[in-house]
Amino acid sequence: MKIERVELREVALPLVTPFRTSVGSQDHRNALLVQITTADGVIGWGECVAEDDPYYFAEYLSGEQEVLRRWLVPTLAAESDLRAAHVPGLLRSLRGHTMAKAAIEMAVLDAELRALGVSLARHLGAVHTSVPVGVSVGIMDTLDALVDAVDGYLVEGYVRVKLKIEPGWDLEPVRLIRETFGPDLDLQVDANTAYGPNDIPYLRRLDDFGLVLIEQPFDPDDLDSHVRLAARVDTPICLDESIRSARDAATALRIGACSIVNIKPGRVGGYLESRRIHDLCQATGVPVWCGGMLETGIGRAANLALAALPGFTLPGDISATARYYERDITAPFVLHEGRLAVPDGPGIGIEPNPDDLEAATTSVDVLTF
Known part of the structure; x- marks a missing residue:
């Protein structure tokens, strides 16, 4: 394919309730959508999941938009016969910026698969038509509010609960x-x-509560502390921020820093690298699950396709649309008996609703080639 036009569109979506973690609190989600149009008129969508500030991850939204505009998009647009499989190699010389790379790779994948009439789920190797999902519960003002929130999510049908913790809000x-x-x-x-x-x-005292896992207690680069904790607790240790590639996952598993991996496509550079991590973990018997980044329906659809692969044996943080947004830019994903359906249409299998997209848009940057 040949890219002829790219839109970098910023959208802002209010959250149903503020979402607080140990790195900060959010009451709305700013997201960057990447829309490509090929010479054949096929449209593909991607989503950059970087946050406004570099607290969760070194990358941040306006920086990733600049990287896309100045380097990533022009590099791919120069190709006369672009394929999604080529994207990681073409962008490898640019260091870091995995979230920007994931967004443009996702858009290229979506366009390519739409042209072929193949779903992203099928392309990645999905074996399920729906997936069980959990819910991530932020830090609350009071314990009573926490109990009420968890009770509400269980009534809705979520099959797993994840609590955000920090010193003073843990045991x-x-x-x-x-x-x-x-x-x-x-x-x-x-x-x-x-x-x-x-x-x-x-942290060893968390063993008393029969947890599925403890996720990312220490700094991303501090694998040694994760190794030492893993050796002293019965609860499995899961890594998130530490895993930025399949190589990182292999290293962490080899030294015993974790026994479960959270795969976030934006954090690792895209869905093709996510599949590599999945394949590595499946080959070694390590469970994986799909983390969430408050995605719009665009990113949520793609995450569901990934989570339908056979190695995703733990419920992810994908969650129904209503968990975060009253009004998204796509048709909502609705929880049914603790599961979400995997889109089966071509590409990511979903498109923005024009009216909802326009209502959420805060800026549009158009690049033509």
């Missing part, structure tokens, strides 16, 4: 949720790097 909230909802609740925690090596003895 007591986890103990309360376990005691309130019983031992059968699949419960896990996510620290988003909020702890340090000296907290290992303290």
